Amino acid sequence: MDMLKAIAIGLPLTLLVTVLALLIGTVVALPLVAGLRSSNRAVWLLTRGIIDLLRGVPPVVWLFILYYGVSIGQLKMTALQAGVVGLGVVSGAYLAEIFRGAIGSVPQGQWEASSALGFMSSTAWLRVVGPQAWRTAIPSYTTYAIGLLKDSSIASTIGVAEIVFLSNQYARQSGEGILIFFIAAGVYILLSMPLGIFSRHLDTKMRKAVAR
Template identity: 45%
Template sequence: MNLPDVIIAIAAGIPLTVLVACCAFVVGAVLALPLAFALRSPRRLVSWPVRALVDLLRSVPILVWLFILYFGVSIDRFHFDPLPAAVLALGVVAASYLAEVYRTALESVAAGQDEAARSLGLSRVDRFRFVVAPQAFRVALPSISTFSLTLLKDSSIPSVIGVTEIAFQTTAISRTAGSGLTGYVVAVALYLLLSLPVAFVARRADRQLRAQVSA
């Protein structure tokens, strides 16, 4: 198999790579918000169990969670297909990491900001939406961007259960066509091409947010 054919075959895994990474990020970003609030709760009956859950999710390798969902969760005739199992496993683990990012960012906002907004008569929702959240987002953005790149690379893990993304395609081509190192070099190039736009957008957004703060 010549190089163009190898590139085309491996590039066929790009859509699922992007789909898994994006869906897992959305799942993680949404689930992380209530976890972050729970971690900041002054009530130990709330914060301690959530802290234990977050630490557990972060301590166990993603591959183990993936196997638990795909091979271990079976209720009557229900069984996870590879793609939903991949998204859920990566998404739940992502939530545990992003929860810490959110918590740190929220705690970085000075308490006086919320008190000033309260004195203006803003509701709790409006205080969070217009005062706390924008400032916390500026702090969290670099960490969120870095994690999104990590998640993109971790999207290769579901190849072990048959999700036909880049890593799966690379292994299949290397075994059947004997492309050897060539296939893996192509895979590296494709991951790099996918990562660069994410890094560019993240840096651009960070610069714009810094400019708004200094203005």
Template identity: 40%
Template sequence: MLDILTYIALGATWTIALTLGSAAIGIVLAVPLLALARSRFAVVRGIYSAIVHVVRGVPTLVWLFLTFFGVGQLGITLTPVTASLLTLSVIATAYMAEIYRGGMQAIPAGQWEAAGALNFGRLATLRDIIGPQLFRAVSPSVATQIIGLLKDSALVSTIGVTDLVFRAGVMTQYHAHGLFMFGFAGLIYLLLSLPIALFSRSIHARITRKYAIA
């Protein structure tokens, strides 16, 4: 029995790698994507809205199949892991950009004007005034999105990535007891999500204390 549990648990390696990898890429790439949303030109803002709507409007599983099977028809071969990372990263980018946009909208425009009146440069304004407030505003939503990526990563088993779900399925085929196998996998997902939530709360509290933001 211990061998079975160990086999399933080892699938967490890909689960964690894909979750953290796609989250990191999404957190970074969402910044230039957000720049489109804040453009002075309506056409550019429209492009942003279209990208976000399309990415968020199509189920993750469909995007995964389009990436893995569809791209192959164009003569580009992707491994299951590469296709999974690419898919989850694109989805993470769209969701993170919307989270950032919501955070920016929550900050009063007058703070930019006040910073300018005090001769703060744009970089200094972002670092010392806007940044801490934005971080505090978006950190809970970012953590929630990362947990969402963790759960969505279970779909990669459908294209052959040997994650938790894939390995639980293999053990179910060999030994039955599907309730136990997938229940154990579900427990690992739960244990993986808890540190993300706790870390987010810790960072949120720390930034609040540091900058004394009410």
């Protein structure tokens, strides 16, 4: 296996882990946000405890727990499944905070206007509050996606054959050492740049809109 081929083989799994973990994280974040906004003290405390636990333990530890410790009958998670689920659930805790902040930034007047127009709570969320909160959350959401792209390399610790795993394997077999890791770093930068530019563009656009 040559150097560029190792990177090319690992690239699809890097992207797959990132995208699936981000999707899982988004889904997990929604009930957590609801819990953080609950007026029920017990629900709030439980949700806060779950989020603090997920954020307080290093992601690599969660991956080890899922891969080596979780089994249902004869079923056992594959490395890819453990990597995606582990990173996805941890992402949910961070995204919940992003979404909570975005929802909190929606002016109270928008809620009151929705109520005055007779919108049901679900309608107000879908048509008024949700779109505004999402626009506010997008820059932070995109920035987090960039971080998750880099964190996908953690999955290499349990054997997911993504870029870092195959780069390390190539370096061990070829004896060429560090060069392939510089190439891998360049690939991560190239993948991150469009997201970074998009995030900064949205952030600048939102700041101008707020200033008007």
